[in-house]
Amino acid sequence: MVLPDLPDAQTAGKVAQKILERLSAPVELERREVYVTASVGITVYPSDTEDQDTLIRNADVAMYRAKEQGRANFQYFTPEMNRRTVHFLELESRLRHALERDEFLLQYQARADVASGHITGAEALLRWRPQGSERLVAPVEFIPLLEETGMIVPVGEWVLSTAFEQLKRWRSDGVPLVPVAVNVSPRQFQRQELVPAIRRLLSATGVAPGMIELEITEGLVMQDTDYSVAAMKELNALGVPLAIDDFGTGYSSLSYLKRFAIDRLKIDRSFIRDLTTDPDDAAIITAVIAMAHKLGLRVVAEGVETVAQKLFLQEYGCDEFQGNLFSPPVDLDRFEVLLATQTISRSPAG
Numbered sequence: 001m002v003l004p005d006l007p008d009a010q011t012a013g014k015v016a017q018k019i020l021e022r023l024s025a026p027v028e029l030e031r032r033e034v035y036v037t038a039s040v041g042i043t044v045y046p047s048d049t050e051d052q053d054t055l056i057r058n059a060d061v062a063m064y065r066a067k068e069q070g071r072a073n074f075q076y077f078t079p080e081m082n083r084r085t086v087h088f089l090e091l092e093s094r095l096r097h098a099l100e101r102d103e104f105l106l107q108y109q110a111r112a113d114v115a116s117g118h119i120t121g122a123e124a125l126l127r128w129r130p131q132g133s134e135r136l137v138a139p140v141e142f143i144p145l146l147e148e149t150g151m152i153v154p155v156g157e158w159v160l161s162t163a164f165e166q167l168k169r170w171r172s173d174g175v176p177l178v179p180v181a182v183n184v185s186p187r188q189f190q191r192q193e194l195v196p197a198i199r200r201l202l203s204a205t206g207v208a209p210g211m212i213e214l215e216i217t218e219g220l221v222m223q224d225t226d227y228s229v230a231a232m233k234e235l236n237a238l239g240v241p242l243a244i245d246d247f248g249t250g251y252s253s254l255s256y257l258k259r260f261a262i263d264r265l266k267i268d269r270s271f272i273r274d275l276t277t278d279p280d281d282a283a284i285i286t287a288v289i290a291m292a293h294k295l296g297l298r299v300v301a302e303g304v305e306t307v308a309q310k311l312f313l314q315e316y317g318c319d320e321f322q323g324n325l326f327s328p329p330v331d332l333d334r335f336e337v338l339l340a341t342q343t344i345s346r347s348p349a350g
């Protein structure tokens with residue numbers, strides 16, 4: 001929309017607000033109520049720029065910011081947004097070469113049995129170290145970008161095959177084996193290639209199906225497309241254990257828990273953090289543990305950092321824990337030392 005002859009820039013916001021309010025009323029379609037939202041980006045002529053193309057680009061950048069802010073709102077363009085966009089574009093073009101330049105690596109974080117303290121498995125976590133840089137890029141910076149651009153599909157395949165190769169190498173080196181959990185993005189799950197790829201890797205490496213676990217999010221199970229339902233059933237049939245990651249943060253319909261053979265719930269770190277001081281978090285955790293056990297699922301607490309948290313989890317019968325208290329994510333060599341020096345216990349699912 002072009003709004004000529006505005007008295008001032010704020011009026012554009014008032015117009016945007018009106019549009020949002022009008023659109024927020026439900027629309028009836030075939031006797032169903034449908035809701036529409038809008039995200040509005042605003043740029044002001046001539047103070048932002050006098051150039052026509054730049055105006056359109058500014059409005060676009062501001063609109064994307066509105067979407068990031070949870071949609072159904074409006075944002076004015078600011079030069080700072082541009083700097084951020086340029087930063088993202090740079091990051092994106094560097095990420096595009098990261099696979100071929102072999103810049104990705106995996107760190108491993110052990111999880112352990114709450115009662116005995118024995119290692120029961122490990123989670124493979126993706127890391128990116130750009131060439132010529134000593135530092136790792138924070139996962140929150142690049143993983144959402146991989147998701148957004150679809151690059152998570154080939155990178156996710158790399159993660160899977162690297163985890164399989166590692167398990168194979170440990171076996172031939174006689175390293176004590178624990179199951180390795182890999183995070184799978186919904187994007188990967190929607191593609192028909194995931195299950196065939198896993199089947200191929202299982203037979204190519206001779207790794208036992210119970211040794212590789214997949215972590216998926218609640219959002220994914222809730223999408224419930226024909227393909228993801230079929231894929232989960234096939235993974236069940238192959239004997240590949242599935243865990244629900246960040247449990248408690250997604251949509252809360254629990255019906256999927258009985259429809260799919262899920263092996264583990266990983267309670268999100270946000271509930272663990274204030275466990276010992278916030279009675280609500282404590283109540284949620286004890287209820288989740290009780291529910292999961294009734295359904296025959298194992299419970300893993302994520303992000304356990306203190307002894308007090310661990311003692312609480314122990315008292316309420318949580319099965320496994322993962323977090324900096326036991327071990328942060330570490331490089332392969334340090335993880336191998338950990339494996340060599342610790343007792344390993346095979347969990348029922350493995």
Ligand code: C2E
Binds near residue numbers: 124
């Ligand atoms: P996640 O799967 O829930 O992984 C656990 C995250 O919690 C990791 O963050 C880990 O470093 C962090 N963490 C573990 N213990 C503690 C603790 O005691 N305190 C605190 N503060 N944090 C702890 P990270 O490595 O930054 O990964 C973030 C997310 O990125 C992961 O969350 C996962 O959703 C995603 N991710 C990581 N690797 C992959 C991958 O290969 N593929 C896909 N699709 N997603 C991945």
Ligand code: MG
Binds near residue numbers: 123245
């Ligand atoms: Mg995970």
Ligand code: MG
Binds near residue numbers: 266269
């Ligand atoms: Mg998690």
